[in-house]
Amino acid sequence: MRALALMFCVALVAGCGRSQRVCAVCDRGECKGMAFRVTLENGKVVETCCPRCALHYLETNHQQAHKMEATDFATGNWVDATRAVYVSDSDVHPCATLETRQDPQGCCMMKTYDRCLPSLVVFQQQEAAKTFAKEHGGQLIAWKQVTGKPE
Numbered sequence: 001m002r003a004l005a006l007m008f009c010v011a012l013v014a015g016c017g018r019s020q021r022v023c024a025v026c027d028r029g030e031c032k033g034m035a036f037r038v039t040l041e042n043g044k045v046v047e048t049c050c051p052r053c054a055l056h057y058l059e060t061n062h063q064q065a066h067k068m069e070a071t072d073f074a075t076g077n078w079v080d081a082t083r084a085v086y087v088s089d090s091d092v093h094p095c096a097t098l099e100t101r102q103d104p105q106g107c108c109m110m111k112t113y114d115r116c117l118p119s120l121v122v123f124q125q126q127e128a129a130k131t132f133a134k135e136h137g138g139q140l141i142a143w144k145q146v147t148g149k150p151e
Contacts, residue, residue, distance in 0.1 A: 090138030
């Protein structure tokens with residue numbers, strides 16, 4: 001019993017001070033069910049809040065991905081991002097912030113750009129993606145449509 005209590009205390013102390021994982025691009029907390037992981041050719045692993053931030057990271061840093069994994073929104077499991085089905089522009093966008101601001105002249109309100117929009121929600125199974133799109137809108141697209149490049 002004492003050993004069990006000691007293990008519980010050690011586990012509590014070990015968990016103290018851990019921060020929520022944050023996106024390597026936008027510094028937002030990772031979105032449950034939306035995280036994306038890129039393993040670069042040099043072995044470095046970059047984790048982002050969503051596929052859009054991962055693509056932005058690769059483009060702005062002129063990096064090549066060796067492997068890309070996305071979180072299946074339906075199961076929470078990591079899947080091969082290049083073989084997944086994506087729902088683009090649904091009403092689900094947990095890692096994006098929508099703000100309206102005045103333009104520089106102070107006369108017109110405009111939505112500010114957010115690199116996480118339009119959302120890309122990932123599914124391993126096409127049926128799960130179809131069901132999601134029926135409920136939340138959006139279009140089903142494949143990896144080559146996400147990147148604009150062939151697989």
